[in-house]
Amino acid sequence: MSTAITYDRYADTGRATLVPLLVDPATDRPRNLDLEVTPHLLVTAPTGFGATSALRLVAAHTARHGIDVQIIDFKRVAFRSLESAGLRVHRDPEDIAQAVTDFVIGMDIRLEELDGRAPETRRLLVVDGLERLRKTVVGLGPDRSSALAALERVAFLGRAAGYHLAASA
Template structure:
């Protein structure tokens, strides 16, 4: 299976639908706890690691929870996450140099960061935020991809929103929704797990439903 085709969604007919990193190289997930954001991040990391890519998972607190494949690199605590972002930016630079030398890259690289709102609220993390933006701007050409999450009302930098697709899960307030997408939702989003809206590339926002994970079913409205 292609590591860039992440099986995140199902269609209205129940057919699987992939999020394609080749077309939309970065994903930002705006969700409150329990609505599926954690599942999206773990699915992405596990899929890439199991299908020939390399995935690292960073979370700012010391308890990452469960559900990560042993092949996924795990980094906990804010210092480790900042170091991971710096390493990803350096890898982007190295991979771009290889491309300039007409050399082949060694496959897809995915950086998954859970609950990164603290990055843009801490002045002492300005370098890590700058490194993250550089990965966002230049990563596609280097085969380095991002999947990030934060609360929907966190002050996400506009520069970051300009280089990612945005997935919101569950209802969000009018202000954070307008800031992330503009206007009102395409259709009302359910309060339960797995109901979302995706803005990818230059396409208008569209409703999506997360694929059920083992042991979990989507909630009714």
């Protein structure tokens, strides 16, 4: 069984797509999330068990290595340290809806541009509280849907465009 990594045990891997996420307590060896192999991360844990901390680590690591990171923070305080470091944090419903819309549209445009080629750049959307996206509406007129439904496209096609999701539920 693995536990969430603590910051004093964090060891930078030197690669943006190789995120040191867990430490195996039996061996004390880090376990990494490789976005090239597993393009998305879903962290499920009860309150207080480190899901938000894990997402902060993923966001900080990938941003440090040049990946464009956008953060949706329903708790409104969990990512202030990263915001002060220059990362974009979305908190208000309208801003969240626009961020999801822009992320999905950007992925669709990137897929057309790449035309089967491997992506050279990557983007990451961090969502702390995935279940809350059901209440966030995106689109206009008959195309209205929940932001959660809009991100389903990213879950299925994102890897091909270099678009990644890291979320907690």
